[in-house]
Amino acid sequence: MTGTADEPGHEGAPAVPESAAWLKGELLEIASALYPDRRPVVVREWTDPVRLRDPAPVGHRFLFLVCAGRDDHLSSPGFDDALNAFDAAGWNLHRRTSDHPGESAATVRREDFEARIHEGKGPGILSFTGWTPVVYTEGRLGQPPFTRSTSRGVLCADCHGWGVCMICEGRPYSGGSGGYGRCWCAANNAGPGRCIECAGQGLLTPEEASWKRRRYGLSDDDSGDAFPRAAAEGGHDSNTSAFIDVSHRSCACGEFRCFWRNNLSRVDGHLLSRFAGTCQGCAAQRAYVFTLPLA
Structure with missing residues (x-):
């Protein structure tokens, strides 16, 4: 994955860490156990850059999309079999009610790793989308609420999804003598420490996304x-x-x-x-x- 360019201006993620290699292997192992007569396919692997104020990323989340199977074979293993396989491998299951009839969806979690399981209708594709926690290049920051691939909306361009002001980094006061200068993010009803543009949500409003x-x-x-x-x-x-x-x-x-x-x-x-x-x-x-x- 070194040298990929998933975004304009993104010069590539660092070398794949051991945590990402483990996750990729785990997803492939579970898919192979479900379909021993066919080889699972890594459809795409990519990273989500994580930014603060500067354009350069401070960390990356590694993601993998695996196609487990279901090419119009009704008798082959499906969604429930996949859930059982993740359960047996030590993942915690969170079944979700699908918004679309005939489709099935769930999320699974193991320590700081997550994966989304989805089966289409008909039978449609059975896929696993797994992601690591954010791996930081220097130091260790907290985990963001979400990154672009894991959000349920479009990330705010000002706070990059964090939901906090990038000047005071979520604190109500910043700068000045002794650190008591009031940050401008407390204005416009955004509230102390919150990003003004998205009011702390970390996502574009529907009106902004429409524009x-x-x-x-x-x-x-x-x-x-x-x-x-x-x-x-x-x-x-x-x-x-x-x-x-x-x-x-x-x-x-x-x-x-x-x-x-x-x-x-x-x-x-x-x-x-x-x-x-x-x-x-x-x-x-x-x-x-x-x-x-x-x-």
Whole structure:
């Protein structure tokens, strides 16, 4: 992963630490145990840079997206089997109610490591997205509330998701003689120590995200389900192949980070694979559709 360039101006993450190598191996081991007759695929691996006031990152979170299986094989292991496998490996399970009928989702945690398990409809792709705690380059800071890949929105451009003022670093007073100079972040009803731009939430408001989408000429539709809105493409012989393709495409805003959902169905003698997700750089609804050959 050394030398990657996941963001404009990001010159690459440091060498993969032992913690990230362990997580990647753990996800692959669990997926291999579920599907001993097929090799799990590391669809993408990347980092989330963590910043304070300066543009240069002070740390990185390492992430891995693994496709475990489910290419229209109803009898193969699925979501519940995956949960049992993580449980047996010592992970704590947190099953979530999916917002979309027919899909299943859960998060698992082991010490400071987390992973998101998702199975699409139809049966759609069964995927594991795992991430490490933030690894800092110098010293040790606290863990941020979230980073771009793990947030449920778009990070605030001023506080980079921390939710606090970057001048006083969350304290109500900063500078001056003895440190008693009042920080400007206490104004505008933001409250002492909180970021004014996002009022301490760490995320862009819906209005700001909407403005950002319009800036890139993107639709401002917030329906939350983009499945029906894309023309079908060909060129893939499996759902896994389509998933790899989609996971390496970027939004018009330049961001590739997107939590993909999958819906697999039979239509007019072929399989139709739909992918939908929300861009984590501008909150645009993204969608792709592929025709696949019947097995």
